[in-house]
Amino acid sequence: MASIKEIAQLAGMSPSTVSRVLNNRTYVNPAIRERILALVQETGYVPNHAARSMVLNRSFTVGVIVPEAFSLTQLELFSALEREVAALGLLTHLFFVRPEAEGELRCLRRLKSEKLDGIFVLMELTDDALLDALQGLGIPVLWGALTRPGAPFPTFSVDDEAVGFDAARYLGGLGHERLGVVHAGAAAFNRLRVSGFRRAREGAGQAWDEGAAQDAAGFTPECGRRAALSLFGRRPELTAVFAATDELAIGVVRGLFELGRKVPDQVSVLGCGDVALGRSLTPGLTTLRQPVADIAARMVGTLQSQLGGESPDELRFVFAHRLVERESCRRLGS
Amino acid sequence: MASIKEIAQLAGMSPSTVSRVLNNRTYVNPAIRERILALVQETGYVPNHAARSMVLNRSFTVGVIVPEAFSLTQLELFSALEREVAALGLLTHLFFVRPEAEGELRCLRRLKSEKLDGIFVLMELTDDALLDALQGLGIPVLWGALTRPGAPFPTFSVDDEAVGFDAARYLGGLGHERLGVVHAGAAAFNRLRVSGFRRAREGAGQAWDEGAAQDAAGFTPECGRRAALSLFGRRPELTAVFAATDELAIGVVRGLFELGRKVPDQVSVLGCGDVALGRSLTPGLTTLRQPVADIAARMVGTLQSQLGGESPDELRFVFAHRLVERESCRRLGS
DNA sequence: TTGAAAGCGCTAACAA
DNA sequence: TTGTTAGCGCTTTCAA
Numbered sequence: 001m002a003s004i005k006e007i008a009q010l011a012g013m014s015p016s017t018v019s020r021v022l023n024n025r026t027y028v029n030p031a032i033r034e035r036i037l038a039l040v041q042e043t044g045y046v047p048n049h050a051a052r053s054m055v056l057n058r059s060f061t062v063g064v065i066v067p068e069a070f071s072l073t074q075l076e077l078f079s080a081l082e083r084e085v086a087a088l089g090l091l092t093h094l095f096f097v098r099p100e101a102e103g104e105l106r107c108l109r110r111l112k113s114e115k116l117d118g119i120f121v122l123m124e125l126t127d128d129a130l131l132d133a134l135q136g137l138g139i140p141v142l143w144g145a146l147t148r149p150g151a152p153f154p155t156f157s158v159d160d161e162a163v164g165f166d167a168a169r170y171l172g173g174l175g176h177e178r179l180g181v182v183h184a185g186a187a188a189f190n191r192l193r194v195s196g197f198r199r200a201r202e203g204a205g206q207a208w209d210e211g212a213a214q215d216a217a218g219f220t221p222e223c224g225r226r227a228a229l230s231l232f233g234r235r236p237e238l239t240a241v242f243a244a245t246d247e248l249a250i251g252v253v254r255g256l257f258e259l260g261r262k263v264p265d266q267v268s269v270l271g272c273g274d275v276a277l278g279r280s281l282t283p284g285l286t287t288l289r290q291p292v293a294d295i296a297a298r299m300v301g302t303l304q305s306q307l308g309g310e311s312p313d314e315l316r317f318v319f320a321h322r323l324v325e326r327e328s329c330r331r332l333g334s
Numbered sequence: 335m336a337s338i339k340e341i342a343q344l345a346g347m348s349p350s351t352v353s354r355v356l357n358n359r360t361y362v363n364p365a366i367r368e369r370i371l372a373l374v375q376e377t378g379y380v381p382n383h384a385a386r387s388m389v390l391n392r393s394f395t396v397g398v399i400v401p402e403a404f405s406l407t408q409l410e411l412f413s414a415l416e417r418e419v420a421a422l423g424l425l426t427h428l429f430f431v432r433p434e435a436e437g438e439l440r441c442l443r444r445l446k447s448e449k450l451d452g453i454f455v456l457m458e459l460t461d462d463a464l465l466d467a468l469q470g471l472g473i474p475v476l477w478g479a480l481t482r483p484g485a486p487f488p489t490f491s492v493d494d495e496a497v498g499f500d501a502a503r504y505l506g507g508l509g510h511e512r513l514g515v516v517h518a519g520a521a522a523f524n525r526l527r528v529s530g531f532r533r534a535r536e537g538a539g540q541a542w543d544e545g546a547a548q549d550a551a552g553f554t555p556e557c558g559r560r561a562a563l564s565l566f567g568r569r570p571e572l573t574a575v576f577a578a579t580d581e582l583a584i585g586v587v588r589g590l591f592e593l594g595r596k597v598p599d600q601v602s603v604l605g606c607g608d609v610a611l612g613r614s615l616t617p618g619l620t621t622l623r624q625p626v627a628d629i630a631a632r633m634v635g636t637l638q639s640q641l642g643g644e645s646p647d648e649l650r651f652v653f654a655h656r657l658v659e660r661e662s663c664r665r666l667g668s
Numbered sequence: 669t670t671g672a673a674a675g676c677g678c679t680a681a682c683a684a
Numbered sequence: 685t686t687g688t689t690a691g692c693g694c695t696t697t698c699a700a
Contacts, residue, residue: 068413079402094426387694
C-alpha cells in the first residue's frame with residue numbers, strides 16, 4: 001500500500017504538500033494540486049486511517065452501543081443513524097454488549113481504545129460504572145430510543161408512559177374491557193409503557209389486575225409467544241393485548257394462533273414501535289409508531305452541533321408517537 | 335486519557351516494560367509485572383488502538399461488507415460471525431455498500447484506509463474493479479452465503495441450484511402442479527435457485543412457464559407482496575409459490591392475504607433461508623434451511639487458519655440445506 | 669531483566 | 685507557495 005511519502009516522491013513534492021492537497025488546505029499551486037490528485041487517482045492511494053487518527057487524536061467515527069441481541073427497532077434506528085452519520089463523513093462502529101456479567105465493562109474497554117467522536121447508546125445500560133466512564137470520556141454521548149430516565153446524557157425517545165396510556169385508551173375505545181399486557185421485564189421504557197397502560201385503566205375505573213400483565217423475559221417473538229401462552233392460560237377471558245414492542249406482538253399473535261384464538265376476530269393485539277415488517281404481516285400489525293427516522297435525524301443533528309462546540313440546549317428530546325391502524329385490532333364484537 | 339508513558343512513569347519503569355507486560359512478553363520481573371498490572375487496573379488505562387494499529391500494521395479487525403439494505407439472513411449471518419470473531423479477540427467492522435453508482439468503490443476506499451486482518455463479503459459484488467482491488471489487498475477475503483460463482487475467493491453457501499430443485503420437488507410431492515416462483519432479480523444465488531426450480535419442473539415433465547416466474551425487484555417483504563399481486567393477477571390458477579428468500583415469502587403471504595387467498599388452505603408458500611422469525615409467523619413459514627451458524631463458524635475457522643499462514647485447501651464450501659416444515663405449505667386438496 | 673532509540677504514516681507549526 | 689521538523693502512542697530491535 002502506497003504511503004503519502006511515495007505519492008510525494010512521484011509528484012516530486014514533499015509529503016506536506018500532498019497532505020495539504022488531500023485535506024483541501026490553501027496555498028497549493030493549482031497545477032501541482034492537479035498533478036497530485038491525478039497521482040492519487042492512479043495509484044489508488046488512500047490515507048491510512050490509523051495514522052490520521054493518531055495525529056489528529058480523533059477517529060472520525062462514532063460508536064454505537066447495542067445489545068448483542070439486536071431488536072428490529074434497534075436495527076432500524078441503527079440503519080437510519082448510519083446513513084445520517086455517513087452523510088457527515090463519519091464512520092460508524094458497532095459495539096456489542098454481551099449479556100454476560102462483565103459485558104458492559106468489556107464494551108467500555110473497547111470504547112476507550114478508540115478515539116471516538118461520539119457515542120450513540122441504543123440500549124439500557126445498567127452498570128453505573130459504565131455510565132460514569134462514558135461521562136468521563138469527554139465526548140458527546142447520546143441516548144436513543146430505549147431510554148433510562150435520569151440518564152446524564154441527552155435522550156431521544158417517545159414518551160413511553162404516554163404510549164402505554166394511549167394503548168389502553170385505544171383498546172378501551174374499541175370496546176375491550178378485559179385487557180392484557182405483555183412486556184419485556186425490567187427495562188425502563190418497558191416499565192413506563194406498562195405503567196401508562198395501568199394508569200389509563202385505572203383512570204377508566206378499571207381495577208388493575210396484576211395477573212393480566214405478563215413478563216415475557218425477553219424481546220424476541222419467541223418470548224412473546226410463550227408469554228401469550230402463559231397469559232391466556234391464566235386469563236382466557238382477555239379480548240385484547242398490548243405488547244410493549246412489535247416483536248413481542250408478533251409472538252403474541254403466534255401464541256394466540258397456537259391456542260386456536262384468531263387475531264383480530266377473537267383477540268386484538270396492539271404492538272408498539274412500528275417496525276417496517278409490521279405492514280407485511282398477516283394480519284397487518286396495528287401499532288403505536290415510534291418515529292425512528294426523526295429520532296435518528298435529531299440525534300445526528302445534535303451530535304453535529306456538539307461536535308461544533310455547542311452544548312445541547314435540551315436534554316430530553318421527546319418525539320410524538322402515533323397510532324398506526326392496520327388489522328390486528330378490531331372493535332369488540334364486530 | 336492515560337498513555338503508556340504515564341503508566342510507565344507511575345510504575346517507575348520505561349514504556350517498553352509496560353508494553354512487554356501488556357503484551358505478555360517474557361523477561362519481566364514478576365513483581366514489576368504485578369505492579370504494572372495493578373496500575374493499569376487502577377487508572378483504567380487502555381492502549382490506543384490507532385497507535386497499535388499503526389506500528390503493528392494491522393488493526394485486529396475484520397471488515398464485513400453488506401448492502402445498505404440488510405436482509406434478515408445477512409443480519410443473522412453477521413451476528414453469528416461477530417460472535418465468533420470476537421471469541422478470537424478480533425473486532426468487526428461493518429462496511430455498507432450503498433446502491434448508488436459509486437457505492438462499491440466508495441466502500442473500497444474505506445476498506446483500504448484500515449489495515450484489516452480479513453474481509454467477509456456478505457453480498458454479491460458487481461464491480462470487477464472492486465473484486466480485483468480486494469484481491470490486491472493481500473488479506474483473506476471470504477465470501478458468505480450470497481455467492482457469485484467464479485468468485486476468486488473461498489465461498490461459503492448452500493448449493494443454490496439444488497435448493498431450487500428441492501423446492502420444486504417438495505411442492506410437486508405435495509401434489510401441486512401449478513407452481514409459481516418469486517425471485518429477486520439478477521443476483522446469482524437467486525438465479526440459481528430459479529434455475530434449479532425450473533430444472534426440477536422440466537424433469538417432472540412440466541413445461542416451463544415464464545409467466546409463472548415473477549421478479550420482485552428487491553428483497554424486502556414489500557417487494558414480495560407486490561410480486562404476489564402481479565403474479566396472481568397473471569396466473570390466478572397457481573396453487574403454490576416458491577419464494578427465493580424468506581423475506582420475500584413473508585410478503586407473498588401478505589399479498590395473497592390481500593387477494594383473499596388463504597395460506598396454506600388455498601395456496602402454499604415455501605420460503606428459503608429459515609430466518610428465526612419464520613417460526614413465529616402465522617402461519618409458520620415452511621422453508622429450506624440455510625445453516626447460518628455453521629456457515630459462520632466455518633468462515634471464521636477458515637479465516638483463522640489463513641491468518642495463521644495456511645492457505646485454504648478448499649475454495650467452495652457447500653453446506654447442506656434441509657427442509658423445515660411448518661404450516662405455510664399443504665398437500666393440494668387437503 | 670530493563671531502557672534507549674527508532675520508526676510506523678500522517679499533520680501542523682514554523683521557517684524559508 | 686513549499687519544505688523541514690517534530691511528534692501523536694505504541695512496539696521492537698539493540699545495547700546495557
